[in-house]
Amino acid sequence: MKKVQITQKPLLLAVSAVFLVSSCATPPPQNVSNLCEIFYEHRDWYDAAAKVRDKWGVPIHVPMSIMYQESSFKHNARPPMRWFLGFIPYGRASSAYGYSQAKTVTWDEYVKEADRFWASRDNFDDAIDFMGWYISKSQRLNGVSKWDAYNQYLNYHEGWGGYKRGSYQKKAWLMQTAKKVDSRAKTYAAQLKTCEEDLQRGWLWRLFFG
Incomplete structure (x- = not known):
């Protein structure tokens, strides 16, 4: 009986750890249309x-x-699964993953160049x-x-080589999406001007005066 308990304990600890990590994952902001509210909800994001x-x-x-467009601020976002005959899964469209939807190859390049292993x-x-x-x-x-x-955004979506070749010019839907990203960026910029001074204040100031 003791041997059974010893072998079960690491398994229980592993399951508990997975549950703890998943339950502590940062949820997407409640109001993604307002950059001030995004940063007020997740102060460490502004930092x-x-x-x-x-x-x-x-x-x-x-x-x-761009992050809003790519993942809606979901930490584990990834492309949808592709299905054969409607019910047989055969992989995802790309290796894009996470907040930035970075593909594995590009992420590995960043890790090496930026020295962030x-x-x-x-x-x-x-x-x-x-x-x-x-x-x-x-x-x-x-x-x-x-x-x-x-x-x-066109660079981000098509890659540096694709952008240089003008691959986006044959994708009307992509250029339309890029316009949406540009419009959102301008909105975010205007919003940030109204709250950045407050966001720059430290926690001690907020404790006594916030």
């Missing part, structure tokens, strides 16, 4: 986004608008840092301004 701005020179509203695609801080790296590299490789949400 992470501000670090990316300072590190990569990327305005906060651009990666946030501990990074995870389902961690917000890591995901937005990846996006800062990607947007910065889009400027360097294709000359797209870091403030140009429209063309930055």
Whole structure:
């Protein structure tokens, strides 16, 4: 009986750990249409986004608008499963995963270039840092301004080579989506101007004056 209990205990601990991690996953913001409310709900997200701005020179509203489009701020987002004959699953459309919907190959490139071997695609801080790296590299490789949400999204979706070849020009739906991302980025930018000063205040100030 004792041997059975010893072998069961690690299993119970493992199951408990998985349950704890899944239950502690950060939920998507309740109001994704307002950047101030997003950051008020998840204060640490603003801190992470501000670090990316300072590190990569990327305005906060651009990666946030792209992230909304790609994952709706869901930490474990991934492309839908494909089905054969309507009931036999045969894999997903791509390896995209997490907040940023980064594909495995591109993520691995980021990990090496940015020296972030501990990074995870389902961690917000890591995901937005990846996006800062990607947007910065889009400027360097294709000359797209870091403030140009429209063309930055086309780079993000098509890849640097695809954008350079103009692959998006044959995809009317994609250019329409890029316009939505650009419009959302402008809305986010205007909203952030009204609350960023407050978001920059530390927890101690908020404790006594907030």
